[in-house]
Amino acid sequence: MLESLGIGIGVAILGGALGGLALELQYRLRPAMQLDVTAKEWNLEVYEPQRYQIVGDVTLRNPLSRFEIMVPEMQCQVTLLSSASLAGITSTIQIIPQHPDAPARADNYWFAYIVKSGKTTQAEIRVEILGADLSHLQAAWIQIRYVTYSPAGRESQVSHVVVPLQFPTPDTSQRWRPTPKADVLPIRTHLLTHLDHPVEVVRHYVLPHARKGDIVTLGETPVAIMQGRWRHPTQIRPGWVARRLCYFFLPTSSLATACGLQALVDIVGPLRVLSAFVIGAVAKVLGQPGMFYRLAGEQARLIDDVTGTLPPYDQFIVLGPQHSQQIVDQIRQETGLSAAIVDVNDLKAVKILAATADITPAFLIQALRTNPAGNADEQTPLVLIRPTDPHPPT
Structure with missing residues (x-):
């Protein structure tokens, strides 16, 4: 009798332990109760000396097949980056829900909304910036804060968008710097964001300076930033x-x-x-x-x-870029320039992540050894290299 009771208790304990283990395993393997948030379409719709207006869309998608996720709150905050004082400059933000099955309220109140499994919803965000002189503004860092409510509980989330506000004109009078076998030209751009594409940046800022046989290099961190890898x-x-x-x-x-x-x-x-x-x-x-x-x-x-790159990305962890070889090959195909993505520092270390097939690594390393792009806030993520050796790399 006692033996049977002991066996029963042992089986019950083992069953409870296995059940608890299975429950814990199920908990750890269950999908994260998070929305997929994308913010790709952002435009500077008004760009006047005393007024800027930024308009963008945020899409929230529920990737889960069984669970619904509620969004009871959404708020926005804007941080302006400038080369001068922000005194006298004001900004206002308006969030306009664009739910597929419920109209927005006239008072702009964000009412709690259920994003059903596999479905999406959107919001339009309008940022207006006013001031006597906005020419010193470099970028607007927009933080989209929202709350999700699901079986996992109530959780605060945030998505980030950086919109450039200053766009340097390609200056063909910029000074080239000599190296033993090439001249190099660091090229200044606007503050690059996930709204940019490497090919378009090269086309806009580099082609006015370039001629046949030149090589353009892109820093690995700016490429990662353009890919949204922060x-x-x-x-x-x-x-x-x-x-x-x-x-x-x-x-x-x-x-x-x-x-x-x-x-x-x-x-x-x-x-x-x-x-x-x-x-x-x-x-x-x-x-x-x-x-x-x-x-x-x-x-x-x-x-x-954090602190590894220029503001506002100094607040973020920036990953390395993806598909580097595809990017340089696309630049070569669409602009005619040989291209490379590189990681260079002030210690004269040059790492080539990817390069078009016509580039000799040793030549590229020698041209970049002095780190012409810099590691501070020069905002020169592109370097144009022009071979001066009578036998350029092939």
């Missing part, structure tokens, strides 16, 4: 691996914070990061440093943590 730390949730391993990296590393390292974990997975760390630590003891970055993948070297 994340605010509030959007990143560091896990076990990132929180524990980040302390072992040098303070100057972009992986030395939990959010910076988690950005890499989100790309390649925790197991690869942990394995690369363990093997890298052993290799370092044996006199072979740098093994972690080789094993963890290219993104480990390319991530820029």
Whole structure:
């Protein structure tokens, strides 16, 4: 009798443990209760000396097949970036819901809306900027804050849009800088954002300076920014691996914070990061440093943590670019210029992420060794290279 009771209790405990484990596994594997938010169509519809008006659309899509997500709140905030004081400059924001099945209220109140599974809704955002002289404004950083309410609870979310407000005219009188086998020309652009495309930027800013045989290089961080590959730390949730391993990296590393390292974990997975760390630590003891970055993948070297680039992206973690070879090949095809995407620093280190087939790496490295684009706020993400050697690279 007692033996049977003991077996029954054991089975009950085991069943409870397995049930609890299954419930926990189901919880961890369930999809994230988040909306897919895109903000691609933004235009500077009024661009007058004393008045700017920015109009953009935000699309919210529920990717879940079973669950509904409610959006009870949406608000916007704008931060203006300027080369002069903002005194006397004001901005106002209007959010106009554009739900497919419910008209917007006349008082602009955002009423709680249900985004059904697989469905989308939109909102139009209007930003008006007024001032006696707006010529010093460089960009508007728009933060779209919204609340989701779902089986996961009430969660605050934020999406970011950067809209340039200053557009330099290509200056053909800019000074070229000599190097042993080429002349180089850093080219200033507007503040690049996810609203830009590398080909169009090259066409607008580089072609007025270029001639046959020139090479254009693009910085890897500006390319990543144009691809929208930047994340605010509030959007990143560091896990076990990132929180524990980040302390072992040098303070100057972009992986030395939990959010910076988690950005890499989100790309390649925790197991690869942990394995690369363990093997890298052993290799370092044996006199072979740098093994972690080789094993963890290219993104480990390319991530820029907070403060790693110019405002307002200094507030974000910027990932490395994607599809780099496709981009340079497209630039070559559509503009006729040879092209490369590079990572250059003030320590004379030049890393070529991708280059068209007609570029000799050694020539490119020598031309860029002095880092003509700079690492501060020069806002010169493009460098035009003109070979001066009688035998240019082929």
